[in-house]
Amino acid sequence: xxxxxxxxxxxxxxxxxxxxxxxxxxxxxxxxxxxxxxxxxxxxxxxxxxxxxxxxxxxxxxxxxxxxxxxxxxxxxxxxxxxxxxxxxxxxxxxxxxxxxxxxxxxxxxxxxxxxxxxxxxxxxxxxxxxxxxxxxxxxxxxxxxxxxxxxxxxxxxxxxxxxxxxxxxxxxxxxxxxxxxxxxxxxxxxxxxxxxxxxxxxxxxxxxxxxxxxxxxxxxxxxxxxxxxxxxxxxxxxxxxxxxxxxxxxxxxxxxxxxxxxxxxxxxxxxxxxxxxxxxxxxxxxxxxxxxxxxxxxxxxxxxxxxxxxxxxxxxxxxxxxxxxxxxxxxxxxxxxxxxxxxxxxxxxxxxxxxxxxxxxxxxxxxxxxxxxxxxxxxxxxxxxxxxxxxxxxxxxxxxxxxxxxxxxxxxxxxxxxxxxxxxxxxxxxxxxxxxxxxxxxxxxxxxxxxxxxxxxxxxxxxxxxxxxxxxxxxxxxxxxxxxxxxxxxxxxxxxxxxxxxxxxxxxxx
Ligand SMILES: Cc1cc2nc3c(=O)[nH]c(=O)nc-3n(C[C@H](O)[C@H](O)[C@H](O)COP(=O)(O)OP(=O)(O)OC[C@H]3O[C@@H](n4cnc5c(N)ncnc54)[C@H](O)[C@@H]3O)c2cc1C
Numbered sequence: 001x002x003x004x005x006x007x008x009x010x011x012x013x014x015x016x017x018x019x020x021x022x023x024x025x026x027x028x029x030x031x032x033x034x035x036x037x038x039x040x041x042x043x044x045x046x047x048x049x050x051x052x053x054x055x056x057x058x059x060x061x062x063x064x065x066x067x068x069x070x071x072x073x074x075x076x077x078x079x080x081x082x083x084x085x086x087x088x089x090x091x092x093x094x095x096x097x098x099x100x101x102x103x104x105x106x107x108x109x110x111x112x113x114x115x116x117x118x119x120x121x122x123x124x125x126x127x128x129x130x131x132x133x134x135x136x137x138x139x140x141x142x143x144x145x146x147x148x149x150x151x152x153x154x155x156x157x158x159x160x161x162x163x164x165x166x167x168x169x170x171x172x173x174x175x176x177x178x179x180x181x182x183x184x185x186x187x188x189x190x191x192x193x194x195x196x197x198x199x200x201x202x203x204x205x206x207x208x209x210x211x212x213x214x215x216x217x218x219x220x221x222x223x224x225x226x227x228x229x230x231x232x233x234x235x236x237x238x239x240x241x242x243x244x245x246x247x248x249x250x251x252x253x254x255x256x257x258x259x260x261x262x263x264x265x266x267x268x269x270x271x272x273x274x275x276x277x278x279x280x281x282x283x284x285x286x287x288x289x290x291x292x293x294x295x296x297x298x299x300x301x302x303x304x305x306x307x308x309x310x311x312x313x314x315x316x317x318x319x320x321x322x323x324x325x326x327x328x329x330x331x332x333x334x335x336x337x338x339x340x341x342x343x344x345x346x347x348x349x350x351x352x353x354x355x356x357x358x359x360x361x362x363x364x365x366x367x368x369x370x371x372x373x374x375x376x377x378x379x380x381x382x383x384x385x386x387x388x389x390x391x392x393x394x395x396x397x398x399x400x401x402x403x404x405x406x407x408x409x410x411x412x413x414x415x416x417x418x419x420x421x422x423x424x425x426x427x428x429x430x431x432x433x434x435x436x437x438x439x440x441x442x443x444x445x446x447x448x449x450x451x452x453x454x455x456x457x458x459x460x461x462x463x464x465x466x467x468x469x470x471x472x473x474x475x476x477x478x479x480x481x482x483x484x485x486x487x488x489x490x491x492x493x494x495x496x497x498x499x500x501x502x503x504x505x506x507x508x509x510x511x
Contacts, residue, residue, distance in 0.1 A: 011035045011153070011187040013394060014174045016160040016214065019046035020135070021362025021383035022193030023142045027102070028391035030151045035185055037155045037176055042146055043139035045207040047195055047363065048383065051135025052249040052315055053118060054128035055384070056377035057092035060115050063123040065089035072378060075120045075279075076371020077483035078498050079227070084349065084369045088378070088385055095384045096127060103141040105129055118250060118376040119277050126377050132249055132315045135380065160213070161411060163190050163221040163358060171221075171357030175411070182411045188399030189357040191390060192218055192345060193383075196363040197231075198244070200468050201338035202423075202430035205237050205247045211460075212467035214364040218345040219470070219505040223353040226366035226502050227343035228474035232374055232484045233435050235259075235283040236299055237337035238319055245337050246319035248299055250376060253277055255312070257301035260331060261290065267297060281373060281484045284336040288435040291335065298331030336435050340379060342370040342484065343474070346502060350393040351386055357399065361386040368500060372483025417461035425452050425464055433472045438489040442476040450509070469508040474501050 011033050015026045018038035026036045036042075043049045058068040068089035073080045096113075100106060106127045107114040115124040129137035146152055158178040166172040173186040194214030198206030219225060236253070237245035253259075253276045259267045271286050272278035287297045305312040309328050320327045345360035347353055347367055353360055360366075362383045369382060417425075425448075432445025446469055453465030478501060480494035481487050 009035070009183075009185045011185055013189045013191060014185055014187045015191045015193060016174070016217070017193035017195060017362065017364075018042040018143075018146075018154070018156070019048035019193065019195055019362060019383065020138055020142065020380060021048075021387060022191070023139075023146050024099070024384060024387035025191050025193055025361060025390055026152045027142070027145055027149065028387045029394060030149060032151065032394070034152045035155060035187070036146065036152050037158050037160050037174070039157070039159060039209055041156045042143040042154065045209050046139065047206050047210060048135050048380070049139040050205070050247070051138075051380050052132040052247060053251055054116060054126040054134045054377050055096070055138075055380040056121065056125050056375070057096045057127060057381065058089060058123070058125050059093050059096065059113055059127070060124055063125050065092065067122055068092065068125060071120060071122050072369065072375045073371075075373050075375035077373050078493070079368075079371035079482070079500055081368030084367050087349070088369050088382060091385045092381055095381070095388070098388065099138065099142070099384050102145045104138050105141070107131070116251065116254075118254065119274075120279065120375055121377075130314075131311070132251065132313050138380070160194075160217060162409075163217055163355070165221060165355070169222070169356065171355060177411070177414065189359065189394055191359040191361060192364050193360070193362045194364045196341040197467060197471070198338040198341070200426060200429045200464055200471075201434065202426040203237060203335055203337040204244045205234055205337050205339045206244055208244055211464045212341070213463065214360065215344055215467050215470070216463045218353060218355070218358065218360065221355050221358060222504075223355050223358060224346040224502055224504060225344065225470065226346035226368070227372075227500055228471045228503055229478050229485050229501060230342035230370070230372050230483060231338055231433075231471065232280060232340040232342065233284040233288075233336040234339035235280060235287050235336050236334040238323065238325075239296070239333040239335040240323040240325075242323070245335070247339075248316050248319075248332055248334060249313070250280070252299065252301050252304060252313060252316060255304045257299050257304050259283070259287065259334075260298050260300045261295050262298070264300075279373065280376075281486065284435050285486060287334065288336050297334055299334050300331040301327045302329065302331070338430075338434075340374055342366070342372065342374055343471075351390045352393065359390050359393075361390055372485060412459065414460075415458040417456060417458040417464075421452060421456055421458065421461050425449065425461065425468065428452070429468050433468065433475055436486050436488050437475050438487055439476065442472050446472045446476070466505075466508045470503055473507050473510055474503055477501065
């Protein structure tokens, strides 16, 4: 057992996660003294750094926050919180200016931002940087700003374990594993910015370390979770022997690439009026169904940007060439992969959870803005909008000056999960809690997840199994198909189910 060191450091706030949401929150909290905790170095193993397409904001002359909010509501299949969408869209232009002031170099055309268009956006409103390397540019500039800040103490190569509460149930600090020790830092507020959970699935575009740790930490502290069943699968991850899988951005289809089978037949014909630009979930289901029937599916981009594909899509081109696929001369093999989690830790309009002093932002938060399906490029946006709000809320609240963590539990020395355990867990999630679900498949997945968790000596595997089971139970309870959640045994949308869903830790083992 690791004893918890008692020489507790004291901070004004602790932020867990050094992707876009976490780093920006730490910056916005200045001049408060902040601890920033992350698995790797700043920006390493984050979805933020891998984001390609861009970030949505109504900054064009023909656009408005009201139009942006309306598109967000339409994409969310009846479950978007309208007030939340309106505020996100309204705050977007200002948030873009704030990150630009931190040194982010967005692509420009003349004096204006270059604006792209993506599926389900009614206007050109996608800002990008470095062509298709938007996330990398955001992370580069913001990590530099964090490193330059004397108020932020970075604990890289560390792992948050548990939020520590005081006797009244409010946040008093965080227990973390840092440099081989388990330590407890004191702080009256903790912000979880731990990203998504794609790493729970056999095929994912996320860092494999994105396994919903923030959901587990929040749930153990008594926080409410929301909308867990809604996992967005990207239809066009590169189908190669890699883990995670490189993403082939939707922008390639936006420029005319089409999905074909091994014989070259168009696979979206007759499926949706928008053909290859149909909503992500529709395309993902079609590709999944063909693969279930042992068909391979390809993205044919041979006619796209014929003169400058490598310059127009540098990230996609490099990824393909790394695996010996030249997209200029051959179709790109693709597979649907877990990409984005709409659900997470339930927060209110101020990003507060129901645990006093505990906040969540970025992908781990469930604000209600995405409903059952995220509008493309709204996730980087929420990661840049919410940090300022959290900082304002923290500044306006009176927290106890001295917080006293209640006793913390002892932690066993870390045992990594074995390859076989991770494979079984991730296969169970992809097969039973994936693109298509039904009662029998979900029940099998829950049994397998429980069995894997119960048998494992690894805290990591046990935690991942609990998060997976929470997602599966939420999917089992929603007896309808809506947005990203497709139940083959309940294929219709149900008016009775038109509500958000909520879970707590106890639901991981519910009957
Ligand atoms: C390939 C790809 C392309 C994408 N493209 C776009 C796009 O074009 N536009 C868009 O809007 N969105 C896009 N997304 C989604 C978007 O990138 C993410 O939703 C967003 O970046 C999430 O940011 P975040 O800060 O919440 O999490 P992340 O960037 O994933 O960061 C999570 C952080 O939490 C840390 N962490 C987690 N658990 C712990 C723990 N227990 N202890 C310590 N640290 C922990 C990790 O180390 C990491 O630092 C894309 C996603 C992927 C994977």
